[in-house]
Amino acid sequence: MTRRVIAQGTFDILHPGHVHYLEEAAAMGDELIVIVARTSNVDHKEAPICPARQRRDVVAALEAVDDAVLGHEEDIFVPVEELDPDVIAIGHDQHHDVDAIEAELERRGVDCRVERASAREPEREDELLSTRLIVDRILERRG
Known part of the structure; x- marks a missing residue:
């Protein structure tokens, strides 16, 4: 039986922190499917710069x-219901409330675990592991 893992996020400007999260999520099972947020659903931070289809294609x-x-x-939660995962992997710094996710999954009859991925520390002093830091650096150098 294939153990399906779902990861999700905005993935606006892909960086090593994203890669770490997705590699760790993949290690939680046999198959990793990533749900890339639609721009209209990103309300906890600045809207993505790149279009959703482009972000999906880069992640894929x-x-x-x-x-x-x-x-x-x-x-x-619609894609989660459709994909019927065994595990939902949450990024270490994602704003999601694990208890609230588990309650909604139970309400919808989706039987899966929710696991939070670990953080990845920068390997070098100048390594940027967040989209916000990358955008800030671009503005600083080219703005």
Whole structure:
């Protein structure tokens, strides 16, 4: 039986922190499917710079990822119900409340675990592991 893992995120400007998260998520099972957030659903931070389909295509190109799909426009749990995962992997710094996710999964009859991935520390002083830091550096140098 294939153990399906779902990871999700915005993945606006892909960086080593994203790669670490997705590799760790892939290690939680046999198949990794990534749900890439629609721009309309990103309300906890600045809107993404890149279009959703572009972000999905870049994530899908990563070796650790078996497939990448776009999230649902109105209900972020619809793809989770459709994909029926065994594990949902949450990034170490994602704003999600694990207890709230587990409660909603139970309410919808989705039987899976929610696991939070570990953080990845920078390997060098100048390594940037967040989209915000990358955007800030671009503005600092080219703004």
